[in-house]
Amino acid sequence: MAGFVSNLLILLLLFQNICLGFRRPLSVFKSYKDTSTSLSSECLGSNQRVISFGLSDFALDIRMPAVTPKQSDTYLCMSVRLPVDDEAYVVDFKPHASMDTVHHMLLFGCNEPSSTENYWDCDEGTCKDKSNILYAWARNAPPTRLPKGVGFRVGGETGSRYFVLQVHYGDVSAFRDKHKDCSGVTLHLTHQKQPLIAGMYLMMSVNTVIPPGKKVVDADIACHYKRSPMHLFAYRVHTHRLGKVVSGYRVRNGQWTLIGRQSPQLPQAFYPVKYPVDISYDDILAARCVFSGEGRTTETHIGGTANDEMCNFYIMYYMEAKHAVSYMTCTQNTNPEMFRNIPQEANIPIPVKSDVLKMMHGHHEEAKDSDTSSLLHQNKKEEEKKLDQETKDNDATYLLQEAKKEEAEILDQDFHIEEAVEWPGLDLKLGQVSGLALDPENNLVVFHRGDRVWDENSFDSKFVYQQRGLGPIEQNTIIVLNPSNAELLHSTGKSLFYLPHGLSVDKNGNYWVTDVALHQVFKLGANDKEPLLILGVPLQPGSDKNHFCQPTDVAVDPVTGSIYVSDGYCNSRIIQFSPNGLYVMQWGEETSLGRPRPGQFCIPHSLALIPDLSQLCVADRENGRIQCFRLETGEFTREIKHKAFGRELFAVSYVPGGLLFAVNGMPYPGEAESVQGFVMNFSTGEIIDNFIPLRKSFEMPHDIVASEDRTVFVGDVHAKAVWKFASVGNMEHRSVKKAGIEVQETKESETIVEARLKNKPESRDPLKNVDKQHLVQQASSTGVSFVLITTLLIIPVVVLLVILVFIRWRKTTVYGADGERKLDSSSGRILGRLRGKGSGGINLGNFFASHKGYSRKGFDRLSTEGSDQEKDEDDGTDSEEECSASPLPPAPSSS
Numbered sequence: 099m100a101g102f103v104s105n106l107l108i109l110l111l112l113f114q115n116i117c118l119g120f121r122r123p124l125s126v127f128k129s130y131k132d133t134s135t136s137l138s139s140e141c142l143g144s145n146q147r148v149i150s151f152g153l154s155d156f157a158l159d160i161r162m163p164a165v166t167p168k169q170s171d172t173y174l175c176m177s178v179r180l181p182v183d184d185e186a187y188v189v190d191f192k193p194h195a196s197m198d199t200v201h202h203m204l205l206f207g208c209n210e211p212s213s214t215e216n217y218w219d220c221d222e223g224t225c226k227d228k229s230n231i232l233y234a235w236a237r238n239a240p241p242t243r244l245p246k247g248v249g250f251r252v253g254g255e256t257g258s259r260y261f262v263l264q265v266h267y268g269d270v271s272a273f274r275d276k277h278k279d280c281s282g283v284t285l286h287l288t289h290q291k292q293p294l295i296a297g298m299y300l301m302m303s304v305n306t307v308i309p310p311g312k313k314v315v316d317a318d319i320a321c322h323y324k325r326s327p328m329h330l331f332a333y334r335v336h337t338h339r340l341g342k343v344v345s346g347y348r349v350r351n352g353q354w355t356l357i358g359r360q361s362p363q364l365p366q367a368f369y370p371v372k373y374p375v376d377i378s379y380d381d382i383l384a385a386r387c388v389f390s391g392e393g394r395t396t397e398t399h400i401g402g403t404a405n406d407e408m409c410n411f412y413i414m415y416y417m418e419a420k421h422a423v424s425y426m427t428c429t430q431n432t433n434p435e436m437f438r439n440i441p442q443e444a445n446i447p448i449p450v451k452s453d454v455l456k457m458m459h460g461h462h463e464e465a466k467d468s469d470t471s472s473l474l475h476q477n478k479k480e481e482e483k484k485l486d487q488e489t490k491d492n493d494a495t496y497l498l499q500e501a502k503k504e505e506a507e508i509l510d511q512d513f514h515i516e517e518a519v520e521w522p523g524l525d526l527k528l529g530q531v532s533g534l535a536l537d538p539e540n541n542l543v544v545f546h547r548g549d550r551v552w553d554e555n556s557f558d559s560k561f562v563y564q565q566r567g568l569g570p571i572e573q574n575t576i577i578v579l580n581p582s583n584a585e586l587l588h589s590t591g592k593s594l595f596y597l598p599h600g601l602s603v604d605k606n607g608n609y610w611v612t613d614v615a616l617h618q619v620f621k622l623g624a625n626d627k628e629p630l631l632i633l634g635v636p637l638q639p640g641s642d643k644n645h646f647c648q649p650t651d652v653a654v655d656p657v658t659g660s661i662y663v664s665d666g667y668c669n670s671r672i673i674q675f676s677p678n679g680l681y682v683m684q685w686g687e688e689t690s691l692g693r694p695r696p697g698q699f700c701i702p703h704s705l706a707l708i709p710d711l712s713q714l715c716v717a718d719r720e721n722g723r724i725q726c727f728r729l730e731t732g733e734f735t736r737e738i739k740h741k742a743f744g745r746e747l748f749a750v751s752y753v754p755g756g757l758l759f760a761v762n763g764m765p766y767p768g769e770a771e772s773v774q775g776f777v778m779n780f781s782t783g784e785i786i787d788n789f790i791p792l793r794k795s796f797e798m799p800h801d802i803v804a805s806e807d808r809t810v811f812v813g814d815v816h817a818k819a820v821w822k823f824a825s826v827g828n829m830e831h832r833s834v835k836k837a838g839i840e841v842q843e844t845k846e847s848e849t850i851v852e853a854r855l856k857n858k859p860e861s862r863d864p865l866k867n868v869d870k871q872h873l874v875q876q877a878s879s880t881g882v883s884f885v886l887i888t889t890l891l892i893i894p895v896v897v898l899l900v901i902l903v904f905i906r907w908r909k910t911t912v913y914g915a916d917g918e919r920k921l922d923s924s925s926g927r928i929l930g931r932l933r934g935k936g937s938g939g940i941n942l943g944n945f946f947a948s949h950k951g952y953s954r955k956g957f958d959r960l961s962t963e964g965s966d967q968e969k970d971e972d973d974g975t976d977s978e979e980e981c982s983a984s985p986l987p988p989a990p991s992s993s
Contacts, residue, residue, distance in 0.1 A: 148181045154289040156181075160205070160263050161194065161282030163216050167267040173220035177211035177262045180253050182289075187249030190286040191242060193235045200281045201268030202236035202365060207250070207258030224262045230298050230425055231412070232261075233283060234334060236365030243370065245331055248416040249292035251424060261285070295422035296414065297328070301346065301385045303409035304429045308340060308398040312391040316445075317400075317409040318437045320349075320384040321428035322657050323377050324709055325754070326421035326806075330375045332368040332414035333358035338407045340389045340398060342447035346411045347440070348375055349382035354441050357413065361448035362387075368414055377415070380605050380656050383428060385411040386437065386444045421806070432657075514826050515777060515789040515810060521822040522584045523811075524794060529573070531813035531820055533601030533611065533651075534803040537624075542581045542803075542811055544820060545591075545601035545611055548573035552597055556615070561639040561647055561668045563596060563615040571595055576609055576622070581809065581822070588624065595620075600651030600664070600704070601801070612663070614648040619663055631679050633663070641669050643681040653705040653714065655729060662705060662714055662729075670699035672716065672732065685732035694721045696734040704749040704801065706758070708780070717750040717760065724750055724760065738783040744771035749802045751810075756780045759810055761799040773799065775812060775823065791821050 149157045160178045167174065180186065195203055208225035212218070232250055233242050244250075251257050265281055273279070306317035335344035341362040348355045357375050377383065387409035391398060398407050417423065431437075530552065533545035548571040558564055574589035575598050590609075591598075597615035604610060608630065609622045618634035639647040648667035655662070659677030671686035689700040700720035707714055708726070713735060715726040723739035724747065738758070746763030753759065758778040765771045773796045777787040789810075790796065797816035804810045810823040 147178065156287055158261075158285045158287060159282065160261055160285065161280045162263070162265055164278035164280055165217060166273055166276060166278055167270050170268060170270045172267045172270065173264060174217055174267070175212070175220040175222075175224055175262055175264050176217040177213070177260050180259050180261070182253055184289070185254030185257060186252055186287045186289055187292045187295075188232065188252060188285050188287050189244060189249040189292065191233050191244070192284040192286070194283065195235060195265075195281040199267065199272045199279055200235075201266040202234065202367065203266070203281065203283065204231060204264045205233035205283055206230065206262040206264065207232050207252060207260070208262060209259050211260050211262050220264055224264055225260075229262065230258070231334075234367040235283070236367035242332060242368045242414070244296060245294075245416065247292060248294040248296050248331075249288070250296045251292075251422070252287070256424075291419065293419055294329075294416040295419050295424070296416045297422065297424045297426070299328075299383070299413040299415055299426045299428070301383060301411040301413070301428045303387065304400055306387075306389075306400050306407070306409055308389050308391040308394070308407060310391050310394045310396055310398075314445075315389040315391060316437075317387040317389065318384070318431050318434065319386075319409070319411070319428055320382055320431050320433050320436065322432060323381045323383055324379065324656075325423060325426075326379070326417060328377045328415040328417045330357055330371050330377065330413055330415045332370055333360075334366060334368045334410075334412040334414075335360045335362045335387075336366055336408055336410040336412070337362040337387055337389070340391065340394070340407050341409070342388045342390055343444070344385065344387045344409070344411055345441075345444035346383070346385040346413065347444075348377055349384050349436065350378075352439070354384075354439065356441070356443075358411075359443060359448075361450050363450045364448075368412070382433065382436070383413075384436070384440070385409075386440060387411075388445060388447060515775070515787055515808070515823045516826055517789070517792045518809075518822040518824050519792055521582075523579075523820040523822055526579075526584060526820065528577075528818050528820070529571075529575075530815045530818055532599050532800055532815055534801045534811050534813045534820070535601045535603045535609075536581075536803055536805055537578065537603045538605065538607050540581060540805060541587060542579045542820070543601065543603055543609065544577050544579060544813065545598045546575055546577070546813075546818075547571065547598050548575055550597060552614075556597065557648075561617075563637055565615075566596070566637060568596075569593075571598075576601075576611070578624075581805075581811075590622070590624070590627075594622075594629070600649070602651070602653050602705075604654040605656045610652045610654055610661075612646075612649040612652055612666075614650070614667065617646045617648060619646065619649055619652050619661075633661075633675065633679055639668060643673075646673075650701070650703045651705045653707045655707060656709055657712075658729075660729070662707075664702040664705050664716060667701055670702065672702060672705075672714070672727070674732070683732060685727065689721060694718070694723075696725065696737065697727075699725075703747075706750045706752040708752050710754060715750055715752065715758070717747050719746055719748055719763070722747050722762070724758070736783070738778065740776075740783075740785055742771055742774075742776070742785065742788070744769060744773075748798075748800055751802045751804045752780065753804045753806055753808070755806065757804070757808070759802050759804045761796075761802045761812055764798065773797075775799070775802065775810065789823055794819065 147159050149159070151157065158178065158181065160176075162174060162176060165174055191205075193203065206224050206229040208227050208229035210226040212223035212226055235242070253259060263282055265279075267273075267279075301319045301321070303317040303319050306315070308315045333346055335341075335358070337344060343359065344362055345359040346357040348357060355375060356372075358369060358371055360369060389398075389407060389409075398405070400407055400409065528544065529547040529549060531544060531546045535543045535545075537543055550568070550571050556563065556565060570593045571591075572593060575591035575595050576589065577586060578588040579585065580587055591611075595611070595613045595616070597613055598611060599614045600612040602610045607624050609620075609624065611620050611622065612618070613620070616634070616636050617639045618632055618636055620629045620633075621631035622629050634646045634649070635644060638645060641647060646663065646665045647669045649663050649665045650667065651664045653662045654660070660682070661675040661677065661679070663673045663675070665671055665673055670688040671684050673684040674682040676682055686697055686699050686702065689698040694700065698721075699716070699718050701718070702716045703719035704717035705714060706717075707729075712729045713726050714729055715724050718725050722743045722745045723737055725737055726735045727733060728735060743760075743762045744765050747760055748763055749761050751759045756779060758780045760776045760778065762771070762773055762776070764773050772790070775789045776785055777789070778785050794817065796812070797814055799812050800815040801813045802810065808825040812821045812823070813819075814821070
């Protein structure tokens with residue numbers, strides 16, 4: 099019995115050691131703690147810079163290292179490296195500062211601080227590379243608060259690796275006792291992926307001139323927003339001494355909604371947006387700074403020195419993680435006329451008390467030279483230096499570089515397009531599929547010909563349609579499908595068209611189509627039986643401003659509403675119309691002998707708008723190339739041509755972020771190039787992937803459309819089919835809705851031939867709220883991990899106990915007391931082998947209080963691509979036979 103008790107005590111000690119292992123700090127911070135300096139012992143609170151909370155959460159303390167400023171308006175900076183290399187999220191800030199000693203604090207994120215010293219004078223700069231403001235605290239101003247479920251993404255391959263703290267000590271009289279200051283901020287970070295990512299949008303005027311003595315000068319900034327929805331929660335204004343008021347607005351359908359309005363002479367912290375404001379695709383962001391040139395004897399320009407001025411309106415926002423962009427800028431005024439309707443409040447200066455002005459501009463300036471002294475103080479501000487650099491960078495070249503950086507982030511990923519074989523698009527009963535597009539809800543819109551075909555009998559030598567006696571197609575030629583399962587959602591277009599061709603959908607969900615038999619372009623509302631706008635003369639081909647000749651495609655600029663038509667099979671031109679259908683201009687000519695020159699076409703067959711760069715790309719079908727032009731002028735900008743295209747390129751589609759998709763035609767006899775789809779880097783034109791169907795072969799792929807998540811649809815005019823393709827990673831993830839929260843379900847596809855995408859699925863576990871020390875707790879997956887680990891550790895102990903009891907019983911029964919001693923020895927050896935397995939630290943105490951993850955329905959970018967093609971050749975019969983694959987659910991009828 100004594101042996102059994104001793105064995106039991108050993109097991110208890112073993113279990114205790116295992117449990118103690120959970121209470122050690124996370125090993126991921128070990129190397130950081132060994133090399134980093136601890137906080138000064140003169141500072142209050144913990145001298146640990148990093149404090150771990152559970153498996154995924156930790157706190158990072160960023161404090162001034164016991165400094166004593168010597169003079170007023172001193173700016174001191176210090177840096178802290180992110181203690182982990184992988185991606186993390188800042189989800190909360192806790193300031194440590196007193197208004198008696200600190201005027202304001204700014205926290206920047208960057209990759210290379212200006213100094214490696216313990217702390218330094220901010221005159222040396224904050225960061226050597228580009229920096230973003232993550233947090234601001236100012237006396238008499240509210241602190242920055244992140245909404246629940248929102249985080250700043252840091253670390254990893256793209257996030258900031260350093261935090262730089264800037265502290266402005268205004269009046270140093272509080273330091274007469276020579277005490278040390280350790281002001282700063284504590285960050286709560288987590289490795290749990292956040293459903294919403296915070297970012298910064300900077301609106302900046304770059305060309306404002308303030309005449310001397312002029313009482314009121316306005317600096318206006320406005321840009322169309324061209325990304326996924328963002329939600330605004332804080333704003334910050336910035337000017338120099340001449341600024342009176344800065345206001346920011348969202349303009350939607352002519353309605354001005356205030357984002358924020360503040361005097362730049364008040365503490366320049368981030369102020370919360372009073373009422374929730376969301377920004378959707380094609381909204382306008384507008385801002386106005388009001389200046390006064392009174393007291394100046396020379397012109398004042400925008401710049402970074404104290405003698406210059408600045409007009410900045412910062413917006414802090416969050417977006418869904420899958421669409422998140424961390425930094426955006428606007429430095430132009432795209433619509434000066436609209437500022438005639440700006441609310442009157444934007445023109446009214448906000449009065450600021452004289453004592454506040456003294457607090458803002460210094461406490462030791464002399465009255466008769468206050469302006470000069472104030473400017474000298476302003477010149478000390480490191481923020482001015484940062485914004486000076488931003489001013490220099492935020493010209494057209496800088497914005498182009500930023501666009502290329504963002505594009506590079508998207509393109510610098512290993513992905514491959516494969517057919518989504520579970521999608522039943524091949525089973526749809528369609529006519530010749532001529533056009534595809536995506537509507538504002540990201541549903542697939544298909545334009546097909548019903549029972550009508552285009553063959554050698556369709557037109558005469560003058561391109562006049564010869565089958566008018568058949569009348570218009572009696573089936574619904576426009577069908578809307580659920581992109582996930584091909585379920586029929588809506589259909590229209592019955593008895594309207596003779597020979598459908600191109601299709602696009604504008605930002606309002608209107609269908610724009612071309613009919614090569616009618617030689618017309620139509621605008622059709624989703625629920626309208628009659629067209630809203632018709633361009634061209636029915637059944638009459640022509641080449642003037644009022645006629646088309648077999649127009650192939652149409653695209654609508656989401657910014658200006660301008661209409662672009664590719665015309666077509668018997669004309670070689672692109673025509674621009676105003677939003678109400680008035681002729682504006684045209685460009686293009688027929689291809690001459692020899693190598694085709696820029697601006698020459700041989701069937702401009704498909705159009706793809708690139709709104710971000712104000713370009714229009716054309717699939718120049720028979721020349722086997724893509725040509726791109728400026729929207730405003732029709733000026734040629736570039737050509738993309740590859741040998742793999744072969745002689746024909748049928749359709750092209752653009753996805754924001756720099757991806758261009760295209761499909762080619764069947765090779766001529768004796769040529770090796772196969773019919774396939776292409777994925778290209780828009781900036782370089784380089785082919786980064788190609789794809790073909792796994793079931794059934796392309797016969798004459800006629801149109802292609804792609805979405806931002808790299809889901810691609812291809813319509814084939816001969817096969818009368820629509821294929822769905824996706825990046826391998828997208829096919830392994832299925833987005834579902836539960837209780838209004840978007841989560842990700844991982845689903846392995848057994849039919850994927852090759853899985854080259856190695857991205858891990860994002861975890862979207864619901865977060866639990868636990869209020870403990872007002873900190874944010876880790877996600878519920880941490881708790882699951884703890885339960886799992888604990889269970890795995892207890893099971894061997896229980897099994898061992900059972901074995902020991904059984905062995906003891908057997909030994910006692912068979913061998914008597916001698917066997918008991920052998921049992922002790924044997925169990926000791928077993929336990930000895932197990933003792934080394936209890937190491938490793940997991941701290942399960944002091945969880946942070948969690949943020950609930952929530953999701954907002956995204957606004958998918960509209961597709962304005964469409965196109966079709968038809969050679970004047972006999973329509974081949976398509977094979978309806980499917981490759982031997984698992985049976986698919988029947989698709990609904992297309993009519």
